[in-house]
Amino acid sequence: MRDRHNIKKQTQRQNSMAKTLRISFELRNAYNVNSVIYALKQIFLIKKIIPESAYGMGNLKVLFNILALFKEITGAFIGKLLYIAVMIFMVSGLYKGVEQPDAYIHILFLLTFVGAMINTYLFNPSRDKYYAIVLLRMNAKEYAIVNYGYELIKVFVGFMLFGCILGGVSGVPAYVNIIIPFFVVGAKLTSSAAGLYRYEKWQYDPNENSADKIKVISTLLLLLAAYGLPALKLIIPVQVSVVIMIVMIFTGILSIRKILTFDQYRTVYGKMLKEADVQIEKADNVKLEESRKAIQIDDSDEIACNKKGFEYLNLLFVNRHKKILWKPVMRISVICLMVVIAAIVSPFMFSDVKAGTKELLMKELPISLFIMYFINRGASFTQALFMNCDHSLLTYTFYRKPNAILELFKIRLKGIIKINLVPAVMLGCGFAMTLFLVAPHINPINYLVVLVTFPAESIFFSVHYLVIYYLLQPYNAGTEIKSGMYQVVTALTYVVCYAMIQIKIPTFVFGMAAIGFSMLYCVTACVLVYKIAPKTFKLRA
Template structure:
């Protein structure tokens, strides 16, 4: 197994080193000084591989520290004036449990995750699927424990937890992930279902888990989840289940079908057509009903020329990709609005209290608008059905600013429609729950926030697409700058929610940032997109 693990790590480090060199070449000033000959320089490649390995280890510690610190510890610490230290610790364990046990147990499982190195090792290098899975799972969770333990010890100690408790929780978290790996494998072998590819289930768990994790901070309520997590019998049960799952996974010898299912889409080198066919069945699938005689007729686009004509054809012939997500979001908003109205009539006093404090809930719109925005899905559809072939031509890249403006107008219109419905529902619910005249100023600020955020995220998704162009021919987002940029936006959103800013200042900041982002996009896309907007 050690030889297998060494080969897999060499493969990963080599791939990471090549990717590091590639993206360093794309940096301003520095990139011009890095020649393509570096790929063939064995000595430099070895140095780059060592650096890449050290960087991956450093990132492991940093990522877990940022996760525990910014996502869990900081929100709890921000409630310092309202909660005692033991209450903060209970909330810390509550949030950690929901995020690291419940959400991660569904959405962050590696057993059936498509990976390039999995395809290369098993399909191309003919490594045994069983040996590959045993080695990678062993390394994954050994590294997970090593990376998580220092962060958990440091931040939990600042809230009064003993070092022993931190060690026990870190071990229990690792063992629980093994239980989840076994459960996902069991579900796949019984039903053929790859749970992590069911986006509806995954996102319901993520959104429900996030709401349950952070709601106590807003309600100043201390749930018993945290106390239950560090309970001795519970820890013993998790340890027993985890050890049993680890033994079962290590002794299991029929991983071939699981690896085969996970690597079906990771075949970019030998069977690109199959990759695209698989991708077309999911997020970028079109329907025959989109191609009616009316949409196929050029008469429907008379008066349009150039890129306006091209984009008009695209949006007309891919209606299911463009408008179905909008309809689903509107349906969800309608259902949630009806449920909120019902709750208002059942819990009149609590609803009036929430309506009176509507302004302090405005930062939550950051997360809400991020998930309601349809920009990311439209960018994927644009890449697969339009840009994938056209980006190979320099004239199309040079005209990036022109089709950026055309597409932004379309995406902005859809997101403003969703934002308008959201604002209308919030206005109705708040007016029924409280006095409209009292909540008028909060409702005005809410409308400004909702519309500004729809502009912000419309620009954000399309700007990120043009400047970073993260999608490979496999429809995977692998550009590290794109991932870091989105991660920073997410972290800022989480931190802002926990800071509880003044509603007026928050609204002014959101409006100003949206206008500034729009201006920066119009300035930067013409300058950089002709060079960055290309097929990777």
């Protein structure tokens, strides 16, 4: 009878946990589906196709369920592939004097301990935990254990699949590749159980996102050891790593009992999720406070007294935000000056550099687009505009009239161009001079093209970020970015600029194309702002 009762109780527990897992999937899927619908509704043209009722349409949600499932799968495994490939496999092949298999095991071994501390899964205050435990009042223990187990299975499968493939390519012994997935899971189990012990004994906050000093210092030291020691030709012996891996597997097995028997998950999650909300609120307040502190009110405001209307408003804004507009540009300009000096001096100090410099400036000028992408201040300029100016003025209808928008757009465009031109002109002049020194007998038009290309690209980025700010105004009243299309455009901007690194085009051809495109973009931008911005330049919900 007792055995039958135990079997029945165990069956009920298994059914309960299976139900919890199903509800967790449904909850996560609903959240993902709604996120996909919201993101698509932020994209121009597509948002007109998808009605507001899409959130409740069963047939349409089938498609979005497929997209959400794809997102779940890619998030589970593509992340592991990228982690192993970029953080371990590619880096391990860069060290000279160190065998790649040894470097691979060394880096993976130390990074696993970093992941065990800062990426536990069990103590991540994610939004789905808030919905399930706080709002739906699900059994916190069951929810924690079931979802933690699900995450560990994804980790195990990802490391077993991609770890064996990339480890095998690196020359890592097969038995080590098989041990590694068990080691990674064991390290996470051990770290999670240790967090639960510390909570019981000292009420230690297990939140993995908390800025614990010991955790931060340990992480930095482990990262330094992982990537720095191989450069010094110092590697943890493979035999030592394997022994510790096996030990961590056993400690992980022993840790399972603590994770399964811990009874304070609701208390821990309640405290952790509450603190997460407080931290987000504090972060937003800090951002606003820092933005206010950046405002300088001094005698320079009198300079604007002879201006009127939007010119007065813009000049007042620029004068009061010198800290966040001009100081970073001055720092960037100093760095650019150092780069230019190095570019001019190096060919004469090192003879083999001269030919490479000429090749770079004559055939690989598209790299300049990537450089200008990083040093332009367009994104920070528009963010400052919104937080300290447009945030309030967008509530007035006169501020969104076509003529007013176009007038202020042109005034602001002049301001941001002036800011971005300082380092751009410095780079243009410096590299034109460098080209003249390393190749004095080429067609002089090439010097002029190099000189003008950098300022032209700077103008393009100045226009680009201001245009997408006006046409896609991404911020809501809480200064959060809510435009999916804005994020798509900024991401594509980066991708295109990065792709230009791989392109080799004669300097004259690329330079003339960049200059012409920048001019055309400016004209098109003004037309689009005048026609479209009155409808799009508004506070988001």
